[in-house]
Amino acid sequence: MTTPAARILKKKHFRVKHQKVKLFRANEPLLSVFMWGVNHTINELSHVNIPGLLLPDHFRAHSKIKVDYHLFNKENMPSHFKFKEYCPLVFKYLRERFGIDDIEYRESLTRSQPTFTDDRGKSGAKFYLSYDKMFIIKSLTSEEVERMHSFLKHYHPYVVEKHGNTLLPQYLGMYRLTLDGVQYYFKVMRNVFSPHFRIHQKFDLKGSTVDREASDKELDKSLPTLKDNDFIKQGIRIKIGPEAKEKFNATLTADVEFLLKLHLMDYSLLIGIHDVRQAAEDAEARGDGNRSDPHHDSESENEYDSGERWENTPPDSPRQADAHVINPDIDVYAVASQEENQFIYFMAIIDPLTNYGLKKQAAKAAKTVKYGSNVDGISTCDPEQYAKRFLEFINDKVIE
Incomplete structure (x- = not known):
């Protein structure tokens, strides 16, 4: 005869447990x-x-996984795909050197789907922002x-030598995705502009004056x-004071010399300007005092900027920042203006991977024919000339 206790044990024995599976809906x-x-790769x-x-x-290494008959979340995930991470330990080291925790990195990129931006740039590349606007x-x-x-085999030791103190892009990961036999490649970088500061003006400066103004579009x-030319016409000067200028120029010069050694050119200094007084007036007009408002920011337009603040950030989040207060852990490219509570500048080098090869040499020849050999403002020139002109322009016309 089966006792009630035995029947209870049998029920427990045959209870089916379903594994919890994280869903990725996009x-x-x-x-x-x-x-x-x-x-997957961060967990590994x-x-x-x-x-x-x-x-x-380590610089040639990769990890990859092939998924077939993926049973979970099929309405969002294809049943067959491949995922490959390039140089996993190199990028893990770089994230650590740049003060980015792997768990936070994973959450930023997977908690909610990245947002597509309309800016494709000259190369036709697609850009996405992580949901918290931390990463591009x-x-x-x-x-x-x-x-x-x-570039990585030179970039990594340089970042180590400089203890992460650089204006170069912070490269954090590189991946290949294969769907339906088509391969897609992506890299992840830190966003230059802060998620909690609205950017009121944005400049891309090369130190060149030929064809260097924004189009009507x-x-x-x-x-x-x-x-x-727009920057010069407006008569803007980035006033950060002599001490900050000396520190900034030292970092910029070291970065440019590093790029010169690799025979690279055509990079820019990206500048985003947050107008503290304008932001305070806008906040006052909205009736929210001095608080940041994530719904009144400019749209994302650039590989390295978002112009938006975090949305859905809980008030007790360690990432939540007070308006107009630079957080050195997040706003790594930020410099305050010399006059207190006037401007906050975000400045970084972007697009540093162009080699002065045959294509660029041909472009220089074409522009020389068009504008004349005595024109010094042509953007396409050899790396030595490019570096010299770039540094002189930033030092003479941009930073005070």
């Missing part, structure tokens, strides 16, 4: 796979210690992946990217 399969892959690296010395093999995701070509590989945007 409005396109590519983003769902990206989120799944970042989550969570128990891996970074070696004291990275070897050449940029699509790459296979040739650009090779360029990144070549660009000027129609809510936050246009202005250029060298």
